[in-house]
Amino acid sequence: MLPLGTHAPEFRLPAPDGSLHGPADVADAAGLLVVFLCNHCPYVKHVADGLGRLAAGWMDDGLAVFGVNPNDIDAYPEDAPERMPAFAAQHAWTFPYLYDETQRVAAAYGAACTPDFFLFDGDQALAYRGQMDGSRPSNGVPVTGADLDAAVRAVLAGEPVPDDQRPSVGCSIKWKSGLEPR
Numbered sequence: 001m002l003p004l005g006t007h008a009p010e011f012r013l014p015a016p017d018g019s020l021h022g023p024a025d026v027a028d029a030a031g032l033l034v035v036f037l038c039n040h041c042p043y044v045k046h047v048a049d050g051l052g053r054l055a056a057g058w059m060d061d062g063l064a065v066f067g068v069n070p071n072d073i074d075a076y077p078e079d080a081p082e083r084m085p086a087f088a089a090q091h092a093w094t095f096p097y098l099y100d101e102t103q104r105v106a107a108a109y110g111a112a113c114t115p116d117f118f119l120f121d122g123d124q125a126l127a128y129r130g131q132m133d134g135s136r137p138s139n140g141v142p143v144t145g146a147d148l149d150a151a152v153r154a155v156l157a158g159e160p161v162p163d164d165q166r167p168s169v170g171c172s173i174k175w176k177s178g179l180e181p182r
Contacts, residue, residue: 013098026064043170052092065095070106
């Protein structure tokens with residue numbers, strides 16, 4: 001796991017429209033959330049609408065948000081870049097949804113699953129790495145985003161993030177053959 005306090009690993013990734021985005025573009029933001037996502041994962045689908053709703057509010061409050069799709073599209077064609085804009089629109093994602101074709105960004109962040117959340121403070125130091133909330137596709141718990149929202153609110157207020165950080169749960173990242181983390 002990426003240790004708390006680690007500076008956000010730099011990247012420049014394309015959105016499907018060809019525009020490039022990365023942490024350096026938002027260095028003046030109050031904080032940065034990098035979320036590893038994809039289109040096909042039932043865990044992502046389960047939280048997608050809630051994430052869109054919450055992210056819009058966080059962005060209004062000064063948080064920068066990037067979604068990053070790291071999956072092997074040869075094995076999972078539903079995650080292909082040309083399908084990303086429609087999926088993002090369906091869930092009201094107004095943040096850039098980027099494609100990590102080489103999977104280097106996912107590896108640099110130590111991302112393990114989709115969804116996987118990395119929240120950085122205003123200095124882009126890792127403050128939170130964990131779940132959105134305790135909801136899962138089949139547990140009947142509503143999607144509130146409570147865990148992640150508490151962390152975001154603390155970062156935006158310049159306060160310490162709660163110590164209780166539970167790991168994300170989701171589908172494992174679909175690594176290309178030979179690129180699996182060791």
